[in-house]
Amino acid sequence: EVQLVESGGGLVQPGGSLRLSCVASGFTLSSHWMNWVRQAPGKGLEWAAKINQDGNERHYVDSVKGRFTISKDNAKNILYLQMSSLRVEDTAVYYCTRGGGRHWGQGTLVTVSS
Amino acid sequence: DVVMTQSPLSLPVTLGQPASISCRSSQSLVYSDGNTYLNWFQQRPGQSPRRLIYQVSNRDSGVPDRFSGSGSGTDFTLKISRVEAEDVGVYYCMQATYWPHTFGGGTKVEIK
Numbered sequence: 001e002v003q004l005v006e007s008g009g010g011l012v013q014p015g016g017s018l019r020l021s022c023v024a025s026g027f028t029l030s031s032h033w034m035n036w037v038r039q040a041p042g043k044g045l046e047w048a049a050k051i052n053q054d055g056n057e058r059h060y061v062d063s064v065k066g067r068f069t070i071s072k073d074n075a076k077n078i079l080y081l082q083m084s085s086l087r088v089e090d091t092a093v094y095y096c097t098r099g100g101g102r103h104w105g106q107g108t109l110v111t112v113s114s
Numbered sequence: 115d116v117v118m119t120q121s122p123l124s125l126p127v128t129l130g131q132p133a134s135i136s137c138r139s140s141q142s143l144v145y146s147d148g149n150t151y152l153n154w155f156q157q158r159p160g161q162s163p164r165r166l167i168y169q170v171s172n173r174d175s176g177v178p179d180r181f182s183g184s185g186s187g188t189d190f191t192l193k194i195s196r197v198e199a200e201d202v203g204v205y206y207c208m209q210a211t212y213w214p215h216t217f218g219g220g221t222k223v224e225i226k
Binding site: 106 | 151153155162163164165168174206208210213214215216217218219220
């Protein structure tokens, strides 16, 4: 059974950093594109970043480009999102998803506030 | 970026009656490989999104056959043949033909 479990969310001040993790089980990260999708409280969905099977191709939405880094450890089967220079508008539930969105984790809440 | 426009914003439906959600993209979603990467997601209250339909009309495994997707180019539709109580939630279309992948604003389905 495919499972995605995110962790690492929490309260951080504007300008701060946070690293999210997504532990995958039931499949190998090295065989799939992986993504981070976020949802601000009470708002819609935004596909924030994606990374290919080998980890050598990455794409970011403009609003996070230069501040967020998506990466993966295929040996440990863990997907990461390193977030820096965080802004209030980055407050959201961050979901880890596989491929075209067939599988989602439960999400982890990131709150950026002073 | 490709803009995805959904209508209506809110859809009150009587149990057992059909429902239809429209999604329009600002440009054609046909990819260079000939496929159209238009997906539909359901988000029940308090839950993670769940994909229902991929590539316009293909139902994901476990999705009831009362859900169907259709369309081409820039115009797409999600239909629920007979709405059940468990269908309450927000429905999103999403295009994965171009980067960044973009979602529609969502349609809230509720029971009258």
